[in-house]
Amino acid sequence: YGIAKDPIEAISWYRRAAEMGCVDGMLNMGSCYVYGRGVAVDYAVANRWYMLAAKRGHPAAMKCLGLAYLHGQGVEKNDVEAARWYLRAAEKGDAQAMNMLGYVFRVGR
Structure with missing residues (x-):
């Protein structure tokens, strides 16, 4: 789009938007x-951001929390909590969350 990639600058803009309430x-x-x-990679910090967005109804953030709980990334692994977050995202129409919820149930987690 006519501009060089700059992850540091992107973080600045994402943070600004997030602090203004943008999910x-x-x-x-x-x-x-x-x-x-x-x-630096930090799953715990990532999950705090996802939680803020999820509490405001963002289905993709809910799905990301489901993944975090499923794999124990930044949180204690908890298949029940993963299923809860996938269900919330699925109820909001997130097709990938629907698929992951099916996976969790299929493998008996």
Whole structure:
């Protein structure tokens, strides 16, 4: 789009948006911490950002929390909690969360 990638600058804008209440900014902050884009990987910090967005109804953030609980990334592994977050996201129409919820039930977690 005519501009060079700059993860540090992106973090600055995502944080600004998140602090103004933008749930997409919160989700993006979480993703930056999961993938180490512009910051060191830190699952616990990522999950705090995801939780902020999830509490405001963001289905993708709910799905990310489900994944965190399923794999124990930044939180204690908890299949029941993973299923709860996947269900919340699925109820909001997130197709990937629906798939993951089915997976959790299929494997008997």
